Structures are given as structure tokens and as C-alpha cells.
Amino acid sequence: MPMEKTFNAAEAEARISKTWLDTRAFRAGANAKPGHPAFSVMIPPPNVTGSLHMGHAFNNTLQDILTRWHRMKGDDTLWQPGTDHAGIATQMVTEREMAKNGEPSRRDMGREAFLSRVWQQKAQSRGTIIGQLQRLGASCDWDREAFTMSGAPNAPEGEEGNFHDAVIKVFVDMYNKGLIYRGKRLVNWDPHFETAISDLEVENTEVAGHMWHFKYRLAGGETYEYVEKDENGAVTLRETRDYISIATTRPETMLGDGAVAVHPSDERYAPIVGKMVHLPLCDRLIPIITDEYPDPTFGSGAVKITGAHDFNDYAVAKRANLPCYRLMDTRAQMRADGAPYAEAVARAREIAAGSPTNESEVDSLNLVPEKYRGLDRFEARKQVIADINAIGLSVTTLIKETDPETGSEHLRREPVVEAKKIMQPFGDRSKVVIEPMLTDQWFVDTAKIVEPALDAVRTGQTKIIPESGEKTYYHWLENIEPWCISRQIWWGHRIPVWYGPNLQMVEAGIKLRAEHDSQEKLLGRSLTADERWAIIDKHVATASSVPQEFCAENKDKAAQLAQEFYGTNTKIHFQKDDVWSLRSAAGAFTGGYEDGVNTISLFRDPDVLDTWFSSGLWPIGTLGWPEQTPELQKYFPTSTLITGQDIIFFWVARMMMMQLAVVNEVPFKTVYLHGLVRDAKGKKMSKSLGNVIDPLEIIDEYGADALRFANAAMASLGGVLKLDTARIAGYRNFGTKLWNACRFAEMNGVWEGHRTQTQPPQASATVNKWIIGETAKAAAEVSEALENYRFDQAADTLYKFVWGKVCDWYVEFAKPLFDGEQAGETRETMAWVLDHCMILLHPMMPFITEELWATTGTRAKLMVHTDWPELPARLIDAPSMAEMTWVTTLIDDIRSARAQVHVPAGLKLDLVATAMTETAQAAWANNAPLIQRLARIDTLTHTTTAPKGAITVAAEGATFAIPLAGVIDIAEEKARLQKTLDKLAKEIGGLNGRLKNPAFAASAPEEVVEECRTNLAAREDEAAKLTAAMTRLSEIG
């Protein structure tokens, strides 16, 4: 059956993909040759509920090109696929889906039920992205598909695997090595998802904000002389003040202020440092303290310090040992819990006066006055401002107003509110304003594991390309902050830590148990819950609030650790999962108590790990670690990681740190970083802009190969990736071009009885020798480009070779040859050349090449397993190359000359040679039919004198004339010649200028000088010929 005119991608891709999958063509080690190295790539796992976007398409195309290339080379190749459980994102997607379906909410169904619901969601979505990757042609070993939550305790059937075990083991190991710790820190809190997030998950965005100025009055009605001076020390303002002025962009946080800070060098406030001020709206006094943090030149120079809701203030509060009062709940509403305000503030005053306290008590005190309790933080802000304005504690300014009716002017006082651009933190997922929040969280002590990760890149053990990526990497790692890894969500790896009472609490527990029992005996009844809690609180308050941690792989091991810790005289009991607090932990003492054996209650930490903690273990986790699997032996460290530069910190740096910390090896030898795929204009693709290009639609329209080739072509190192559909269409056309060259070959019997040949035929015709050489050249260039991750150069080379050399010239040259003596050799050559086009293109365009491969000959193996060529340089035959350059240049020149003087394209002309060197004559003789055909020349005659009324074409070693007396417009031909002469003159001028400069001859390398001379001679020769032609034309007209 003859070939169709075009490749039917829609039909063929599915069929070919099935063949690959059915034959397990992508399995690890497929096509591996003995003695060849391993080549392994870890896919950046897409979110399990995600779908393929252009970034994936780009990223995976590059991985696939490398993988297919190495597989063809015979390397032991593994491309490890899989998906990420993507904690917050997946939980969000599932909850949204549940809401849509009218299912009960997450909290209503409870943790266990919700988790199985997420697993269900995962099962549903998983096929989507995997199928989409397969449509792209991704040659992953699909039998090895991994999942970052596989083997989790609640995983359903079919989700076995040990990724979860690996994650937990790493946590436990790192914990035991002191690399992971828990602490109450100020963290970024996402009020929408009600979880902590890491620094990296915060997006700082500039928004329009306001700055308000408040007065905090000095206690006891004290006053001071407030003096401002200019830079020369001259007094510019002097007044008696009974207040200090502070500025804030977040007025609602003033309710939690612990102090006002000024710079120690700030003379304006020197008289009042150490004095107390009234905190407006609150019955509290706070001190004026000094700290290096306030900038005397900014605002009033005085800063309110709210330790629990601002990162800078927190640092100041720590230095000054100020209590940090938390004002908001997990949803960033003003707290409504705890004791009434009057009670809380009374206790706060005691604490301020020096009464002993601890972190947990401070945290439990709700210092939000009743009227603000339960308000959203932004609502509270409005209220606070209004209330401060009302009591006259805003800094005001005088405004002159004109009464529109009477025209009379009067002055009015108005609070100063500055409009100001402020940087505001937003959650990268939730897009809500992030609240610094003082909570207990788990951290990786990154400072302790960062050095090996830095060294690995510094020493070149791991190479990052482009090189600028290394600078970014260093910059971040050298300034690394502790990594908050606990998340207050449900979908994820639960932190393997159980809490029990610390020894102080055990002691307190024994005491409270005694009190509890004696009370009951005294009253002769059971205590009420309130009575019981009162006892508990009394005893717990004096104990350290830090719980005893038991970090272990599982419950049993935790129990074992606990038993060892508390001694045999205790009974270990696990509290229900979802509730935990130290208060209730202590409360457990009032529960099971039998025969002098204390019941110790353990609670498992309800939090889960940051998704990036588990994906940080992707390289070893997917290979079966902690088992020492053969795959781990063979494929780790992996060869190349290809990923977006946007996750260099999230993922790359953390993989480096974690792999080094866990197995003391780098996870990969090379990291290839690429930018974000943007639209043709360079804009970010976004739904709101409506410029999103869906890779699947592109595949439907142009085929996967076109998209892939476009991706490769735009993958220049470090550049911005602008995707233009016009370009994709162009590469689809490129595929068609190759297709039709093969179709042409088919029509000419090239494929008859063809079997794959690694070595080219012994060619006698220059054209065949030439194209064999061009093929060898292209193959070498493509290999080199891929070696250097220059996908763009590989694509460019192939495009130019296949279209510009094979199709434009070789196919045309072959046409006359098929009729001659060298027909057989030419058929063989063409088959070999086209085979190599397919092979070299296969990593980039796998579908069309696999299809052509099957269509065009008898093949021992699928294209996907065909050997990558290593063609010896001797195939590049210099004389043939030179001769064909002469031929193609001559054809180009004749065509150009004809077109410029408007000779009809179809008209065959005679050619007259007025001068020809031996080389030129040989070149002509060898290729006459080719030239005649392509330049539309009838005959070649030789004369010594050029005919009059002819156009002239100068070639190397020859001058040709095309007699056109009466046909051509003399003026037009003169113009044409003049144009060429002008160009030559410019070149000659340049070359001459250089050669005549003595410094040039003295300093430039010999070969450059020589090349200049040769060039000049050639140009001058050509110019002479054309000048002569010009003269002849002038003689006529």
C-alpha cells in the first residue's frame, strides 16, 4: 500500500504508543548493551490530581529526548515515573470536589474517613496525568510508577510500596541525629488552610496599604521635651509631649503589643526610655525599650512590638524577654477563647510585674478585649482605628477646608493616614494574607545539613546548568533558614512522634491524682468535669510545658520507648488520635489508675509532613531505599535531573541536602534547570489572561512530535521559553517534509528489499559521497549537542540537515541519478541517509520516526531500540564536500540571476562558459545533469569571448554567461550586477583595510591573515568578472 501524503498523527500515535507499552519497550535496562553505563532520570513527580500543562510537556520532552537517546546508545536506561501526593493541593482539590458533590465536610467525616476519600480521589485522577504523559511519548518505565504516599498505613490495596516507610525512617533517623526538632516559633500561617507553611510557600506581593500613626501616652501623665534636629544639629522642633508616636500598617496587632522600641542612639526618646506607656484600648502598661532594630530615620523612630504577629518584633521580643501574646485563632480571627478579658489582662499585669510564667500560659492568655473577640482581623483593624480615633489617640494633621456654600475657610483636624505600597505575604496556594503566628512546629535544622549540599556543587560533584543556577543555589543555601516541615492538614505523612508528659508533669500528675482522689473522698461523689479541670490546671501550670517526645517508626516502638522512659511501674495508653493537648495529657492521670500503676497517655502528633519533605527523598525512595535494591545499586546516584528553576529551592536544594544527609551521596550528577514556559509574547500563561496553551490540544492539532520538536528547539540554555503555535505548525510541516521524502523514496523503489544498514554503501557518485558525509557530520553534531544539553542545537542541526540538505538538495539531485548508471548506489544511499534521518530524529520525534521505520523496510528492532549511529569522520569526504558546494552555489547563483532579470522559471536556457579551470570543468562534468536540471539549463558550450546581451554568473574558477539577447532588460541586468559589485566592493574594502594595516599582519594569527588573502583574491576575481560583464553590457546599450 503506497504511503499517504501526510503522517496521520492522531491515528498513529495511539497505535504506536500501545506497541511501545505492550512490548515494554521502556522498561529499565531495555536495549542495554553489556559494558555500557547506566543512565537514570527521575521524573519531577507531577501532582497526583494534576493535569498536563505546557511546563510538564516541555520538561518531560527534554527528559524523554535524553532517555531515548541513551537507550538507543545502548546505555542501561531508567526513566523513573511517578506522582506526588501534593498535600495541601490534593486536600484542597478533594475538599472542593466533596463540596461540589454535597458530601459531608472534612471535619464532619473525620480524619480516617477523609483520608480514604482522598485516596479515592487519587485513584480517580492518577490515570489522567499518566495517560497525558504517555500521549506526549514519555518513555518512562511505567511498570515502576511510584507514588510519594505509597505504603502509608491507610493506603488502599494496590498502593503498596515503601515510600512511606522511607519517609518515616528518614524522619526518625534525622530526629535521632538531632537534625529535626520541635519548637514554638513564629511561622507563616495560612488562615485559609489553617496550617503553617514554609517561607518558600509565601509569595510577597506589593499591594496598596496604609500606615496609621498612634499616640501611646506616658504612664502617670508624665511629659518630656521632644526635640527634633536637622543634620546640622539645629533644633527644628521642640515641644512638650505626654506621648510617644508609633506608626503601623497593622493596627489590630496593637492589642498584643509588649513594648515600644526605639533605637539606643535616638536622642529624641532618651528621656523616656524605660518608662511605661498606656496601651490604648487595653488596660495595660508597656515599657519603652531600646533595640537596634528601629530605624531612627523612618517614621517616628518608635516601633510598637507585637512579638506574636511580626517576625521583626518577635526577634526584638526575644531579645528583650517580652511575652508574646497571640491575638488570633487559626482562621486569623481575633481570639474568642479563654478567660474574660479582665481576668486575662489582670494576669498579664502580674506577668509584667515579674510573676513567673511559661510559654504555654502566655499562649493561653487571650488579651483581646471583648469587643474585638471573634472579629476577622481586617474587621478588627477597622474597629481599632475607629476606636483610637474616637479617643483622640491618632496623630492628626490640620486640614484647611472651604465651605462650598459660604466660601468661608476653616481648619479641621484629621488623623494622618498615609497611603503606602507595602509588601504583603500571601499563601501560594490559598492566596490569602499570611499571618505570622506563634505555634508549635517541627523544623529541619538545615544549617546542620547544608554544607555537604554546598560542597557537592562547589566541587563539581553535582553540576548545575546553566551556570547561573549554581549562583542562585549558593545564594539561597548560604543564607538558609530552618525549614518548617509540619503542616496542620490531614493528607500526608503523619509525623511519627508521640507525646507524653515530661517528668515534671508526671510528678504533677501523681499529685493531682492524689488531690483528685482525696477530693472525691471528701465530697463522697465523683468530681464534675469543671472541678477536675480546675485541679489539673492548678498542677499543670507549674510544670514545664514541653512534652516528652517519642519518635519512632510506629506505635509499638513508641510504646516501647515510652515504657523504657517512664519505667515499668506505668501503663502506656494511647489517646484518641484527633485530640491532643498537654492539659488533656495531664488529665489522663485522672483516668486509668489502678493498683498504683500510673497510666501514661501518649498522643500522636496530628500534623503531617510538608510535601517537599517526602519529595525530597524521591531519588532514593523510588528506588526502594531503605532496602538495598539492585535498582538502587545500579541507578543511584541518578544521571540528570531536569526541572524548572522555580523549584530549585523547594526541591533541588532539599533533595541535595536530604540525600546527602541520609545516604551521604549526591542524588544526581547534573541538574538541568529551565525557565517557565510562556506564551509567544513572553507572558506567563494564566487562566485569567486566557493565553493558556493546552499541550493536549496542541497534540490533537499538530501531533506530539511537532510539540516535542518545538520544545527542543526553544530549549536554549538560560533563555526565556516563549512558545509560539506558528512555530509548532512549522515543525509539524517539518515532519511532513521528512514523511514525503520517504514517500518519494518509496515511489522510486528505494525501500524495496531494504534492511537496516549501519554502514553506508560504497558510493562512487560525488552526490552520494557528499550526502553520506553530511549525514556523518549531522550525526556527530547532534550527539555533541545532546551531550551538552543543547537540545536547541540538536534540533536546529537536524532541521537544517533534513530539510536544507536532504530534501532541498539530495532528493533533487537523486532524481536524474535514478535514471542513470548509479541508480542502484543512489537508492542504497538514499535508504541509508533517510534511515539516519529517522534515527537521529527519533529522540525528538518518536512517533513519526517509529511509523516511518516500520513502513520503509525490514527492521530487526523497533525504532525505539535502534542503535544510535557512531559514524566515522572518514565518511566526510572533503573533495566531495567542496565539489558539491561549488555545484549548489552555482545553481543558486544561476537561479538568482534568472529570477532577477525575470526569466520565466520554466524556460530552459543555454549556458556559455567563457573560462573554466580544470577543477571547475571536472565539477561540471561530474554533476552536469544535476546542474542542468535544477538551474534549468539546456546545454553548456565553451567560448572564449562572452556573447553580447547575456547575463553573467561568476563561479569559483569559472565564468558563465547566459545569452539572452533581446530577452533581457539591459538596465535591469546592469542594476543586478551593480548590486553585487557594490556588495563585493564593500567586502574588498574591508579585507584590504585589514591586510594593509601592518599591525594586523603582525598580530593576527597566520591562518586568519591567510584566509583574508584568499578571500580577497576570490572577491577581486569575482568583481573583475562582473566588471567585465558590465563593460560588455555598456557596449550594447
Next chain:
RNA sequence: GGGCGGUUAGCUCAGCGGUAGAGCACUACGUUGACAUCGUAGUGGCCACUGGUUCGAUCCCAGUACCGCCCACCA
């Protein structure tokens, strides 16, 4: 504020010491033994600006302007 990149044909980009290239777009012609998803020919550039190094700079260095991206705690 700190860091990293970019500025080359109308558009999107290569090139990065020897005097500028591709694709697309555009113009003219064209069914020449595969291909109109095509062919042939052509138009189009003080390679951002200013200095410096060099025999020679689009390319190296310094500065300027503009444009991106990343990081950052000015209340």
C-alpha cells in the same frame, strides 16, 4: 534593598573576537518526476547607548538606559 539574566531583521530567537543567521511574517513568481503542511527568488539589521581592551568588538571589560525574573523584615 540584594542577587541573576536580557536588549541582534516586523515577530520569536540563535550566534558570542575576523565584519550577521534561522523560523515565522511579508513581496514576486511557480502544479519542474515526494511535499501547497510545498518550491524558487527577494525585501528587511549603525547587533540598546557610552567609553575601554584589541590589528580587529554584536561578541571581552566598565558604565548608562530600559525590560524581565528571583530573594528580602523597614514598622
